[in-house]
Amino acid sequence: MSLLPVARRVAPRCNLARAFASKTPFAAPTASVYRVFDRAAKRTQKDRAASRDGGERSRTVEYVRDEVADRMMERLLDIKRRFDTIVDLGSGSGHFSKLLEPDKTRKVIMIDSSGQTLNRDPDDDFEVQLERVQGDEEDLLGILPRNSQEAIVSCLSLHWVNDLPGTLVQIRETLKPDGLFLGAMFGGDTLFELRSALQLAEVDREGGISPHVSPMTDTKDMSNLLGRAGFTLLTVDTDEVRVGYPSMWELIEDLKDMGEGNAIVGRRHFLHRDTLAAASAIYQELHGNKDGSIPATFQVIYMIGWKPSPTQPKPLERGSAQTSLKDVL
Amino acid sequence: MQSAQKSTTSPLKRLALHSTTTCSSQATAYGKCIVATYTDVRKDCCKHEFEKFGQCLRAAVCLQTRGHHASPLTHRR
Numbered sequence: 001m002s003l004l005p006v007a008r009r010v011a012p013r014c015n016l017a018r019a020f021a022s023k024t025p026f027a028a029p030t031a032s033v034y035r036v037f038d039r040a041a042k043r044t045q046k047d048r049a050a051s052r053d054g055g056e057r058s059r060t061v062e063y064v065r066d067e068v069a070d071r072m073m074e075r076l077l078d079i080k081r082r083f084d085t086i087v088d089l090g091s092g093s094g095h096f097s098k099l100l101e102p103d104k105t106r107k108v109i110m111i112d113s114s115g116q117t118l119n120r121d122p123d124d125d126f127e128v129q130l131e132r133v134q135g136d137e138e139d140l141l142g143i144l145p146r147n148s149q150e151a152i153v154s155c156l157s158l159h160w161v162n163d164l165p166g167t168l169v170q171i172r173e174t175l176k177p178d179g180l181f182l183g184a185m186f187g188g189d190t191l192f193e194l195r196s197a198l199q200l201a202e203v204d205r206e207g208g209i210s211p212h213v214s215p216m217t218d219t220k221d222m223s224n225l226l227g228r229a230g231f232t233l234l235t236v237d238t239d240e241v242r243v244g245y246p247s248m249w250e251l252i253e254d255l256k257d258m259g260e261g262n263a264i265v266g267r268r269h270f271l272h273r274d275t276l277a278a279a280s281a282i283y284q285e286l287h288g289n290k291d292g293s294i295p296a297t298f299q300v301i302y303m304i305g306w307k308p309s310p311t312q313p314k315p316l317e318r319g320s321a322q323t324s325l326k327d328v329l
Numbered sequence: 330m331q332s333a334q335k336s337t338t339s340p341l342k343r344l345a346l347h348s349t350t351t352c353s354s355q356a357t358a359y360g361k362c363i364v365a366t367y368t369d370v371r372k373d374c375c376k377h378e379f380e381k382f383g384q385c386l387r388a389a390v391c392l393q394t395r396g397h398h399a400s401p402l403t404h405r406r
Binding site: 005200201203204205206207246247249250274276278280281282284285286328 | 341342344345348351356357359360361363364367370371372373374375376380382383386
């Protein structure tokens with residue numbers, strides 16, 4: 001009952017706001033509900049990073065990508081199957097595709113939104129037949145037909161995708177039955193040191209915070225998302241890559257050269273130098289190693305999922321067991 | 330000599346250098362102040378420590394770029 005006066009007071013204001021809203025010339029968001037990242041800005045960042053110093057700068061900072069590609073290749077080698085074609089979604093310069101050997105696949109299709117990144121390295125660096133397609137990772141069905149691929153891999157690119165559930169559904173749709181999806185993406189704890197140092201510095205210096213490090217997917221959400229997108233036989237695990245840097249400045253510069261700069265929609269386009277200097281001091285004190293260097297954590301989520309097929313092994317009917325588990329144990 | 334130095338090191342590089350080497354003791358004092366209160370940080374809670382750090386940075390940067398008016402601490406790209 002006591003809520004009633006409040007409701008009355010609020011109601012006219014709501015109506016007024018709605019009247020304004022209906023008269024604004026801007027269209028309401030319809031197609032994409034999820035818009036966290038500015039994909040056009042990300043493509044520009046990647047293009048610039050890949051063309052800086054003729055590609056040399058981006059080659060020297062590929063240490064995280066190379067390490068993760070290596071670990072992902074171990075997972076692919078565990079799968080005893082030879083594929084005709086593998087699609088590398090968000091391939092970058094092909095750090096994963098370069099590791100593929102002819103006894104695993106005949107051909108690889110690299111898809112990336114940044115043309116400079118995609119074409120940075122010559123075909124000689126790859127051991128298998130190669131096709132490069134410049135296209136948006138979020139629009140996979142616009143690039144490849146449904147039910148056409150045996151395997152799709154994605155190494156460290158899905159963390160810039162706005163509509164992750166939708167992209168996973170498109171990946172499943174593109175796969176043939178019993179097709180494989182193998183992916184690696186940065187997860188929630190990635191760069192938590194940088195995130196906290198910048199936040200503390202901004203609060204102390206400027207009195208407010210703004211996002212500088214992307215929001216990232218949590219590990220436990222990943223298996224739910226894969227399940228929801230219709231994959232079966234899921235395997236999700238996490239791993240950390242910790243890299244040491246002399247100071248926060250080198251970390252920021254390397255991130256820029258990797259094309260991994262901030263691309264959140266509505267981000268601030270500069271950081272005040274006072275704030276940067278403060279963040280560097282805080283990073284050193286809060287997270288620094290004893291030898292004066294600083295660590296940066298990259299948390300990687302690896303995921304494997306299969307498109308359902310009648311030929312896949314399935315659990316038996318409940319209650320159909322012939323032996324009692326009690327006897328076995 | 331000075332112009333050569335300016336062309337090889339950007340203002341941000343100089344700031345990076347001075348904040349981690351030349352002014353490292355002030356940086357540590359400021360960092361320690363924040364870490365001591367980091368569960369309850371507010372605006373200007375370590376103002377005093379930062380002023381010392383900032384003064385040192387300005388002095389170091391000015392010394393290196395004597396004759397240039399723009400101090401990298403106030404200059405925005």
